[in-house]
Amino acid sequence: MNEILASAMLILVLLTLLVGGVWIGLALSGVAWLGLQLFTDRPAGEVMTLAIWGSASSWTLTALPLFIWMGEILVRTSLPRDTLRGVAPWLDLLPGRLLHVNVVGATLFAALSSSSAATSTSIGKRTLPELAKRGYPDAAAANSLAGAGTLGLLIPPSLIMVVYALAADVPVDQLFAAGLLPGLLVAGLTMAYLVIWSVLNADLMPRFDARSSLADKLASLLDLFPVLLLIAIVLGSLYTGWARPAEAAAMGVVGALIVSAALGSLTWVNFRDALMSATRLYCMLALLVAGAAFLAMALAEVGVPQLLVQWVSGLHLHSFVLLLVLMLFYLALGSVLDGVSAVLLTMGLVMPVVRAAGIDPVWFGVFLILVVEMAQITPPAGFNLFMLQALTGRPMSWVVRTTGPMLFLLVLVAGLLYAFPAIVTWLPQQMMAART
Template identity: 60%
Template sequence: MDDLLITTLLVLSLFALLGSGVWIGLTLTGVAWIGMQLFSARPAGDAMALTIWGSASSWTLTTLPLFVWMGEILFRTKLSEDMFKGLAPWMNRLPGRLLHTNILGCTLFAAVSGSSAATCATVGKMALPELKRRGYPDGIVVGSLAGAGTLGLLIPPSLIMIVYGVTADVSIARLFAAGVFPGLLVAGLLMAYVMLWAAFHRDQVPAADPGMSFLDKLKASRSLIPVVLLILAVLGSIYTGVATATEAAALGVVGALLLSAAQGSLNWRTFRDSLMGATRLYCMIALILAGAAFLTLSMGYIGLPRHLAEWIGSLGLSPLALLVALMVFYILLGCFLDGISMIVLTMGVVLPIVQGAGIDLIWFGIFLVIVVEMAQITPPVGFNLFVLQGMTGRELPWIARQAAPMFVLMMGALGLIYVFPEIATWLPQQVMRR
């Protein structure tokens, strides 16, 4: 049967199942079964059992639930309460003042969360009421939080990097290293935008708080020191080669439990809630990954990825044109799917194309994560927009308009990483040499 007809049938099956409310993981499994049953000689049931078992029993995947649990534990500590108190005194003299606590708070929490929605919700819960009480305009507060919340995907440890590393079969430690400087670049661009906005809207920026001595600032920030040390211990153990990503994740869980106990927020209820929250999130991700693994196998037997790669190769696209086409494709896909689903659903087709174009898979992983970040703040299914809508009660189109400048800044970050690929590739090369 013609490849176009097969592709059309499978895409229609995909959207029909998604539109009927079937879980994404089961939808991927169902579409894979249809494809293998109708267009392949291999028995679909046997292939499905072997593939799902192989996906579920992957040792590399054990990193994921551990980092999820670490984030859930710290989410329930006093971190969110202490973050504003610790960061605010250092922001008073910057143009935009306390608006920067949104960005730096998300940068800090991203390094213990790995989730965009959790980062946006945690920092927003702390910053939105406080900044509103102090008289900061709603638009720039919500816009900066929408953009900075996406750093949960880019700054390691990142759940989506783990998923990409597993599906693309690349080193998760090197991916984590690759995300550090791009994450700081995006945070820096967001802070620069806030400063520029403040320069043109001086009358809308509240007056600075009374000055504090350097010693007083340090005292106000002392509650953040244990969290920063935990972040350095987890990421440092990976980058120095002392621990694998899985071992570092286990270290992070133990450290988070000790930190929670030291703060007095560890009890049976918080332990149970963090464990159950991590279990629910991981089971959802694991089901999606299993379905995607079966779909990748099914597409391989049908031959669609190979044919599509050959067709795109025949177009003679330059690497830049290919990346632009993929960026548009993923942003459009992000209007309907979450980031993890986007990656696992498309890797079987996209990876042969990217490898054929000679694009480094570590660099491409960072490119992909930033594009997924952009999709997090594009309607109608931008997850960060939904989080902010639930927290502010504002209309979704209004929130999307406030987030639009952050979308443009992320596109600028992509341009910088393309022109200067060393931003993403230098640190992983140092890790590989150890």
């Protein structure tokens, strides 16, 4: 009974702080301190010290600022434009043609930017005006970006994957491997939808795009070479076991600086802006990670996770029902919080339930990130919806109606991951087997 009272009180206090505009990291720390002071005999200062030091000294956390910095460097180069220019000549034979540039370009750039926001804006602000100028329907162009723009969360290396790995205590390199095939599945289904849509709406598509010659296609490989080389360095070193996440991220930063210099973008202003932007974002995330770690330890001391596990176990829910409830919960939470905050806010309560249900935490991490992707294009507050509204200048009602099919595709992928879990688990298993 005391645990139920404590849980209700702490949730109420947390909601009050969040609604009041208190920084999420500070709100989490404040609720943790209050819970320890009121409901346990454990000194709050001791738990805070252990939690913050434990989270801050994690070797996995070292990779986070480096991946952020790598993305910030590359966003300030011509690499997004060069990637799109390199991809376009190879799409001539696909129905929909240049509509697929958003998908392929976002998939490649997501492997370097580590961020959904950076992927969406970097690709969208270059492709949408060009597609409109060539006569492609605005709805189809926005639709292609809506699905592909979320791939920055799922295609490794991803910031939210590093954060989840820290909060759930799972190997980040396994999570990176687990996310690759689902990310490619999302990209493939998005392209399949665009092919079908283009065939059914052939009268709306432009008819006079010039086809690229073989010489044009071969020349475009020069534009793709930097992005493919960086992907090979970062992901290849991780998957082969040659480097750990922090070391791969460091090589990515060095590679990004070299590419930036080669493209003529490595000015002092760009270097300083990229470093300061990465520092600000990392400081925000570090505060969130520390607050979430403190809250998780405080809740464990109060006994809230144990109570929740007992309650859920008593319901005898099938794993499908449990995952469906969690999906709806995170979609609702994603309407008011960004994905990273939603994950850190809930891991202390959700992970004990997930582990008790026998769900693989690596598989659940990919599933959860996919649900966060859904939240990005779920009304009324999906971030990518506002991004598309700003890029297209259309009303929000038009954006929501246009992006509906992409939300359905993400739900379909979630169902496929549940029905065929090997889509997530096969590559990590192969990676671990190759290392032994």
